[in-house]
Amino acid sequence: MKLIIMATDGAGNVTSLDRTVIINENNPPQITKIQILDSKGFNLGAMVTQLAEGRQIILDPVASDFETGIDMIRMFYKIEGTEEIRQIGVDEAAPFQFHFKIPSGNVGNKLIFMAKAVDTDGFESETFFEQRVCEYNVL
Numbered sequence: 001m002k003l004i005i006m007a008t009d010g011a012g013n014v015t016s017l018d019r020t021v022i023i024n025e026n027n028p029p030q031i032t033k034i035q036i037l038d039s040k041g042f043n044l045g046a047m048v049t050q051l052a053e054g055r056q057i058i059l060d061p062v063a064s065d066f067e068t069g070i071d072m073i074r075m076f077y078k079i080e081g082t083e084e085i086r087q088i089g090v091d092e093a094a095p096f097q098f099h100f101k102i103p104s105g106n107v108g109n110k111l112i113f114m115a116k117a118v119d120t121d122g123f124e125s126e127t128f129f130e131q132r133v134c135e136y137n138v139l
């Protein structure tokens with residue numbers, strides 16, 4: 001596609017400039033990681049692997065969209081070895097964050113967080129199972 005920009009002054013003089021751009025497909029958003037913050041918002045770091053039951057944390061998914069930006073993120077969790085996927089919440093405003101209390105009664109099991117994003121054009125990220133990026137042992 002070629003964009004042509006034309007300017008005309010008060011005397012009728014015209015100048016133009018053109019520029020060629022390649023048209024790409026509108027891609028779905030990508031979630032690259034889910035950061036774990038403490039209840040005050042401090043990042044617990046990528047190395048945290050254990051969290052105590054009952055602890056309050058904030059889940060901070062990092063998402064991007066090449067074209068227009070992120071409209072909404074949904075956050076889910078499941079306990080490894082079970083089939084039930086529970087929704088933690090839906091956030092429709094940046095920064096997309098989710099307050100979460102580590103569930104009780106699952107000591108020794110892995111907690112799996114999953115997120116799914118929608119861009120402002122309505123395209124959804126790939127199935128959220130593929131966005132599974134964090135696994136934590138519950139103390």
Ligand SMILES: [Ca+2]
Binds near residue numbers: 026028065067121
């Ligand atoms: Ca997009």
